[in-house]
Amino acid sequence: MENKGVLIAVFAAPVAAAALMWAAFSSGLADIEPRSVLRIEMPPSSGRVGLPPVEGPADVSRPLVVIDAGHGGHDPGASGAAGEREKELTLLLAQSLREALLAAGKVRVAMTRDTDRFLVLEERADIAHRLGADLFVSVHADAAQNDTAQGATVYTLSDKASDGVAEALAARENKADTVNGVNLEGQGAAVSSILVDLARREMRGRSLRFGELVVREGKDAVRFHETPQREAAFVVLKSLDLPSALIEAGYISNAEDAQKMRDPAWRKVFAGSVARAIEIFLAEGQVAPVAVENTATP
C-alpha cells in the first residue's frame, strides 16, 4: 500500500505542480514579467533589407552605381558542366567590377550582396532605389540548352513587355509626389501619366545608351554574343526608375565561357571594360541632365 501511495505521488506531483502554476499565472499571483528583457529588433513590417555600405569617394555628389550579383543563398542560379554555380561566378564578377570602379575612384559603389545570401528581386531594386542610385547593374551568367551558345550580352528592360513598369513607377512616384524631380502634386491624372511615360521612355533610352557603352568599351577584350544588346522584361529591372542593365558575362553552359568566368585575370579584363562604360555613362549623365519639364507639353 505504501508503494502505491508513492507511485500516485510520483505521477500526481508534476500534474499538481503544473495546475498550481497555471492557476497562479492565470490569476496574476505570479508576476513573471522579467525585469530585464532582451529585445530583438524585428524588421519593419514591409520586410525591407538593410542597406549595404556605399564605398568610394566620400563626395556624395559623385554618382552612385549599385552592383547586383545575381542569385545567392538557396538560389544557385544556373550551373556549369564543371560544377560552376552561377551565384558564385556572379559574386566574383561583381566584386571584380567593384574593385575596378574603386581603383579608378570616380564613382561611388554599393553591392546588393557581398556574401552568399539570398535576396528577392524586389529587394535588389529596392536597395538601389533607397540609396538613390544613378545606375543599377545586375551581373549574371547565361545558360542555354545549346552548349555552343557563347559570349556576353547586355539586357535592358523592354518597354513592350513591361507595362507594369509605368504602373509601378506611377504608384511609387505619385506617393513621393515627384517623377525625376518634377512635382506631381496637384497635377491632373493625364499630366501625371504623360510625365510617367516620358520618364519611362527616358529611362529606356538611357539604359540602351549604357548597353551600347558596355559593348563598345568591351568588344576588343571581351567576346560578346552575336546579338550583344537585347531587351527583355527582367523582373529585377522592372521596378526601377533609374537606368539599369543586366549583364550576362557569358554562358555558364559553355565550357569555354565558364572557364573564362572562373579566371580572375579574365574577370579583371571584363570588369575593367564594364567599369569604363559605367564611368563614361555616368559622366554623360552629369553633363547633360534631361529636363522633363521642357518636354512635358501635352
Ligand SMILES: [Zn+2]
Ligand atoms: Zn542568372
